[in-house]
Amino acid sequence: MLAEAVLPAVALPSAFGRPLSGHWVDLGAGSGAIGLAAAILSPAASVTLVDRRRRAASFLDLTAKRLSLPNVSVLEAAFTADSGPNGFTGVCFRALTAPTHALRIAAAHARRWICAWHAPGLAPYDTPPANFRPVARVPTSTPALLLDIYERTPTSNPVHNLVDSVGKPQSERPTP
Numbered sequence: 702m703l704a705e706a707v708l709p710a711v712a713l714p715s716a717f718g719r720p721l722s723g724h725w726v727d728l729g730a731g732s733g734a735i736g737l738a739a740a741i742l743s744p745a746a747s748v749t750l751v752d753r754r755r756r757a758a759s760f761l762d763l764t765a766k767r768l769s770l771p772n773v774s775v776l777e778a779a780f781t782a783d784s785g786p787n788g789f790t791g792v793c794f795r796a797l798t799a800p801t802h803a804l805r806i807a808a809a810h811a812r813r814w815i816c817a818w819h820a821p822g823l824a825p826y827d828t829p830p831a832n833f834r835p836v837a838r839v840p841t842s843t844p845a846l847l848l849d850i851y852e853r854t855p856t857s858n859p860v861h862n863l864v865d866s867v868g869k870p871q872s873e874r875p876t877p
Contacts (some may be wrong), residue, residue: 710738712841713793713816721746723790726810727755728780729797735761735818736793740765740773747772749789753779772775783811795846800825804816804851808833815851 720743727736730750740748758777765773791814792807808830833851
């Protein structure tokens with residue numbers, strides 16, 4: 702059970718081919734599997750775990766302290782497209798809300814990257830939010846879970862087709 706929760710999160714730094722850098726946020730963090738794994742695998746990155754539920758936020762705070770993760774902060778909040786801090790290097794989420802709404806919330810807070818874990822076949826993930834382009838669709842260790850990575854682009858750039866980064870040389874992978 703623990704492996705099913707944590708192992709898909711390993712796909713994030715793996716997709717970039719190196720540890721993450723900058724300030725990342727895990728929206729709707731829940732158990733913290735994505736954000737805590739990112740913090741452990743990318744100690745130079747700062748990771749904010751956000752959950753609207755007090756119990757989840759308390760658990761995340763306790764877990765980060767017990768794991769001695771100085772690069773983790775916890776925020777009890779409900780982010781919307783119109784509220785919450787902006788300017789995160791990357792926004793990650795899994796099962797945050799309806800796909801289109803989740804992507805809109807992530808786009809409002811991401812300066813460069815959106816990373817979305819989802820079940821295969823969910824059409825909304827095939828269309829990136831405005832001003833973002835899809836750069837990778839990565840299978841995870843859980844067969845029923847994919848990781849899509851979108852990068853912010855200037856509004857004048859056309860949206861490109863989703864590219865599968867599996868098997869690409871490290872030089873062609875997205876850079877965090």
